Amino acid sequence: MPKFKQTFATADATESAFYDALARADLDALMALWADEDEIVCIHPGAPRLVGHAAIRASWEAIFAHGGVHIKALQRHAVQSTMSAIHNVVEEISSDSGQAERHVLATNVFLKTPVGWRILLHHASVAPGAAPVDTASATLH
Amino acid sequence: MPKFKQTFATADATESAFYDALARADLDALMALWADEDEIVCIHPGAPRLVGHAAIRASWEAIFAHGGVHIKALQRHAVQSTMSAIHNVVEEISSDSGQAERHVLATNVFLKTPVGWRILLHHASVAPGAAPVDTASATLH
Numbered sequence: 626m627p628k629f630k631q632t633f634a635t636a637d638a639t640e641s642a643f644y645d646a647l648a649r650a651d652l653d654a655l656m657a658l659w660a661d662e663d664e665i666v667c668i669h670p671g672a673p674r675l676v677g678h679a680a681i682r683a684s685w686e687a688i689f690a691h692g693g694v695h696i697k698a699l700q701r702h703a704v705q706s707t708m709s710a711i712h713n714v715v716e717e718i719s720s721d722s723g724q725a726e727r728h729v730l731a732t733n734v735f736l737k738t739p740v741g742w743r744i745l746l747h748h749a750s751v752a753p754g755a756a757p758v759d760t761a762s763a764t765l766h
Numbered sequence: 767m768p769k770f771k772q773t774f775a776t777a778d779a780t781e782s783a784f785y786d787a788l789a790r791a792d793l794d795a796l797m798a799l800w801a802d803e804d805e806i807v808c809i810h811p812g813a814p815r816l817v818g819h820a821a822i823r824a825s826w827e828a829i830f831a832h833g834g835v836h837i838k839a840l841q842r843h844a845v846q847s848t849m850s851a852i853h854n855v856v857e858e859i860s861s862d863s864g865q866a867e868r869h870v871l872a873t874n875v876f877l878k879t880p881v882g883w884r885i886l887l888h889h890a891s892v893a894p895g896a897a898p899v900d901t902a903s904a905t906l907h
Contacts, residue, residue, distance in 0.1 A: 662845060664843045664844070664845050666843055666854045666873075668854075668871055668873075668891065668893070670891075671891075671892070671893065671894065672893060672894070673871075673893045673894070673895065673897075673898060674854065674856070674871050674893065674898075676843055702805045702807055702817055703805070704803060704805050704877070704886055706847075706849040706850050706877065707848065707849060708847040708848060708849060708850070709847050709849070709850040709852070711850070711875050711886055711887055713807045713809075713815065713887065713889070715815070730809055730814075730815050730889070732807075732809075732873050732875075732887060732889045734852050734873075734875065736845070736847065745845055745852055746852055746854065746873060748854070748871070748873045748889050748891070750809065750811075750812075750889070750891030750892075751812070751891075752809070752812065752813060752814045752815065753812065753813070753814070754814065756814075757814060757815075
């Protein structure tokens with residue numbers, strides 16, 4: 626299947642495109658953001674680990690059957706080196722609005738590849754209570 | 767407080783030292799493994815995000831009050847670049863032996879620093895069921 630893969634010049638741009646693709650339930654755009662590595666890893670909150678394109682694609686396809694997922698990535702902590710970027714964010718998920726019993730934390734790891742910055746790992750998990758206000762961090766949106 | 771910080775030549779050696787320090791409940795050895803960055807992140811399973819040395823140290827001190835934590839890091843998926851290493855492992859925790867209702871997944875991120883490989887991020891979370899057997903991956907121990 627021929628597909629156009631956009632090249633992103635920064636890890637931030639790739640991360641924004643990731644959450645945009647989730648909101649639009651755009652499976653092809655989402656999967657084009659991942660690195661061409663066998664070792665890519667995706668962990669949805671409270672779910673087993675998925676490794677490789679096929680398993681990760683199938684999981685998002687099942688999620689998108691219910692529509693897009695609207696997430697704001699907030700309170701980002703980021704460390705960048707020449708070839709990789711490590712982000713940790715609080716994911717504010719629209720369907721959770723009003724819920725204070727839990728929040729979602731995500732580690733997003735990006736690699737610089739010859740075709741731009743790509744996702745290597747997305748590890749999301751649930752934490753109890755409302756997200757603590759983190760005044761020291763920058764917000765993504 | 768003067769303390770001796772060992773220099774580790776590989777991310778694998780730092781990861782082994784991390785789990786060794788947990789088993790020995792050696793707080794100083796554990797904290798010496800983390801990068802000298804304000805942005806270091808530690809997420810214990812089902813717990814809020816901790817950022818920075820003080821918060822991370824306090825959390826492990828509380829855990830070690832109950833003794834060492836014996837973890838085998840198995841089924842590792844790893845991607846290494848010049849300056850960073852991204853590991854994802856299944857943590858087999860001794861106190862969980864016999865439990866098949868849950869397992870723990872951990873993302874460990876290491877940075878190459880002038881004083882060896884150090885931990886930048888540890889993100890652990892709980893997944894349901896027994897850990898699936900992952901024949902494609904290498905084991906750490």
